[in-house]
Amino acid sequence: MSVIDILTRVDVLCKKYEKYDLDKQWAGADSMSGNDQFLRLYTVVEADIEAAREKSQDAQSEKNRAVVATLNAEVRRSKAALKAEIPKLEKLAAKKVKDLSKEEMAARPDLVVALAQKIEDIPDGVTVGRRGGTWGRKASNPLEIKLDAMHPDDLMRPEHYEQTEESLALRQEYEMRRAKQDEGLDIIAAGLTTLKDMAGDINEELDKQMPLIDEVDTKVDRAAADLKNTNIRLKETLTKMRSNRNFCIDLILIVLILGIGGTLYTYSFSPFTPSFVCLQPLLMYQQSFAVTREQLSVFILNAIVSF
């Protein structure tokens, strides 16, 4: 077991039982306000590593790929920022600090190395081939996706360019969906062509009907004007016919006629008049129709009312 492993394990145990370490708590309270910049930076970096690790765990448990990608990107960004802090820590670790034992001073560079290793170990969605000679280089799995870690040996392998089952299935699904989309687009295109044709025909029909409607409009206007004129003339004619002057003349004439008729009637009914004998056949004619004086006067009155 290497020193780094031991240090890592000790850190985990200390963290677990941190609440029982009164000295640390007091020292933490003191050192935060103290001159030990290394410790301060170390604490901050450790907290950041913890946060990045939590994010990485969330990314692993997340099902939404977009969220996973975002979280992984944040983890990678945090890792890069933390890696930038490591040289600073190394410098601070070499600085002498008051009230610090020699063993602790010697252990600080190892702590920095352990911290760097912790940063490397945070999973960020990318499997990086381990660099390092302690375990030897493993033969990498040809099915794993690798980024920025292509070995020339991998590229020369014949199986590298072959299709896998998954890629075949993906390709088939892609082709199938593309064919369905093409079918749908063809149907839409046919429908649009029909609509375009109908619209064109309607447009032509409207253009054809427009002058006809204008013609009808003109003719109807002319007919309306003629009708209006005719009505005015008719009104004038009726007014002339039914004027007061004509009405008075009509009345006077009717009265005259009635007077003449009545005189003739009374004169003809008198037995001493010579015309009685002449009018006898007329009287008989009258009697045959049973026209009385009253009926005659009623008839004349009705004639006046009708005028």
Add this chain to the structure above:
Amino acid sequence: MCVKILKLGKLRKLEDGRASVEEERGRVKVAQRCMTKANYLTTLSFTRWVKDWANATPLFEQAALNFKLVKMPEEAKLAYQQAAMGQIKQSSPWTAAKHMEAAGVLAKELSCWNEVVDFFKQASALYVECGKVQPGADALIRGARAVQELKPNDALTMYMDACRLLEDDNREQMAFDTYRAASNLYIKLNKYREAAVVLLRWGQAANKCKATQSQCKAYLSAIIVYLYAESYEDALACYNNCASMDVFSKSDQDQCAQLLFLAYREGRANEIKHVISTSTIIPHLDHMIIRLAKQLPQGKVMSQEVPEMDIT
């Protein structure tokens, strides 16, 4: 009770029938009387030196109406003819034309096809005489439609005369239906070149009144008719002429024609059928043209050589 009602109904029907028979007899008598009187008025004699059309014409009209109602078409037709003559003599060509048309319809019932053609032509001439070109053309079209089954050549003449009338009066838009009817009749008679000519004339008329949709459709229809008549050169020449017009060259019909010619050039019958079956333009043409298109290719299809351009 129901039986009584039924019996009453039958009696009423019988009575109605008898009444209608009596009414008909009355109409016939009236019509015959009117006809006799009118003929008398229009017959010259020693006492009458001038035909009295003014009094005879209403009598002829009345007689014609009555004969028509009692379904005596022969007599009605004669009466209408005389009435039309009377209206012409009284300088009323419009009414005369109406009477001639009515006589034409009756002649159709009697299957006197020559008379149908004559009457409708005369009616058209009378309409044109009173300055009404559209009714004149309509009369010719009605006459053509009446005789197109049995006298197609006369029908075609009448259709083309109607088209000419409307073209002369700058009413090409009203002639589109006539062009369609004429081209369909030509196709029915297997006169494909003449049909193509009519379609091109339709395209020309559509161009004049800026009906681009109809114009492009007419041109494509003409190309299809030429291809059906197995005259690839004529079809190509027609296409080249039409493609010189911007309106057609930018249209969907032009693209369809190009695909068709490409398939013909390659000499592949399956390709031609595929182009026609998958085209979205051809189904919007006239039904007769669609029927022809679905039967393409006709005859032997050979790959056509594209003429090389002489760049010297």
